Amino acid sequence: MKISVDIAALCNKLQEYGNHTVTRNIVEGIKRIDADNIYSLYSFCKKPQWLTLPENMLHKRILPRKLWLSTRVSLEEFLNTKDIFLALNQAVPFYTKARIFSFSHGLSYYFFKDLYPNSYEVLKDQLFTMMDKSQYVFVSSAKVKKEMTSVFLKTDKVKVLPYGIPYDMLTANVNSEYISSKVRQISKKLFLYVGMDHPVKNLQFLVDAFTIFSQNQAYKDYTLLLIGADFENLEIKTPNIQRLKQVNREEIKYLYQKASGYISASLYESFNFPVLEALSQNCPVVVRSSAIIPELSPYVHIADHVEEFVESMKRLAAGSSKIISKEKLKKEFSWDSYLTKLISYYKPA
Incomplete structure (x- = not known):
């Protein structure tokens, strides 16, 4: 079969988590598992240096970027018909003769509309178009399928496929050449958060909980390290909270192994990749119940109120x-x- 894959999420080099992690691991998994079908990987940026492809996989840089999926990818699908289109980022092309397999990354914007003032309408339109045009919609948790049922009632096309431990986190091996001196100097008395700075992540809860935690003399030397953004909108009252906008994957693995724990307090999660990554590196996890899917809950410590979170x-x-x-x-x-x-x-x- 001839299969198209939207891998444009790999073009966002500043946020190598979430959709980026899903896309990268699906591509890596196809390389490992499927030598029989022919894949065209659509993107609007150059092929990443780390991406080596076998003969049955072709990277196609499609330009211009403007109206990329709705127009340019649709034209490509018209000129070169395929059997299946893998819509890895929820959005589907305006035109394709292929059967569409879509991948939904959850409904946070649907249930927390006020937290997505600039993108809610676009994301909602993508959701309804995806459900209408797709043969299958793949979700990462039974929780998300249940939510889909509450919105669409009939969800026979929704299939649950939990994500895997990222391939680069399957072992504890760390390449020391990629660990900067700045990261090496971070204290072992450490708690971590990895991800974007968005209101749905409820980061002020983590800041407040850690502030209370570190006010105890026994824990005054601990650090909370926030990784992945500038985190400019947080009210931080202690120097023990540090921020790193960019670290590489080897450094993240190194920090998981070094940390006392990983913490998350999101108002909504469809999976929460950093939790699984942390667990894979023997880093224990504390989360609010809203930040964890049922499939991962047996592996973590759940605490909904600040006081029990601190404990x-x-x-x-x-x-x-x-x-x-x-x-x-x-x-x-x-x-x-x-x-x-x-x-x-x-x-x-």
Whole structure:
């Protein structure tokens, strides 16, 4: 079969998490699992240096970027017809003869409309178009499928495929050549957050909880490290909270291994990749219940109120955490399994 793949999420080099992580691992998984089908990888930027492709996979840089998916990709699909279009970022092209397989990354914008004032209408339109035009819509959790049911009532086309541990997090090996001196100097007494600075991430809750935690003399030397953005809108009252806008993947792995714990308080998550990454590196996790999907909840510490969140952080600082079976984690969250199941849907129903 001939298959088109929207990999434009890889063009965002400033946010190498979320959609970027999904896209990269699906591409890597296809390389490992499928040598039989022919893939055209659509993008509007140059092929990433790390991306080496086998003979059955072709990177196609399609320009101009303006009206890229609605017009330019549609023209490409008209000129070179395919059997399947993998819409990895929820949006689907205006035209294609291919069967559309869409990938939804959750409904945070739908349930928290006020937090998406500039993008809600566009995202909602994409959602309804995706549901209308797709043969299948793949989601990362049974929670998201349940939410889809509440919106669309009939969701036979929605299929649950939990994401896997990213391929670069399957081992504990860290290439020291990629660890900067700045990252090496960060204290081992450390809590981490990795991701974007968006109101739905509820980051002020983390800041407030850590501030209370670090006011205790026993924990005054601890640091909260926020990774992934400028985090300019937070009210920070302690120098123990540091920010790093950009770190590479090896440095993130290094910090997971170094940290006492990973913390998250999102108002909504459809998966929460950093939680799985942290667990894969033996870094215990404290989250609010709204920040975790049911499939991952057995592996983490859940605390909804600031006081109990702080107490959970204290327990992690003391070395008390859930015992995690890495083999069970790898089996339950596997990209190889994900791609094998995805490819099984290629055959016409």
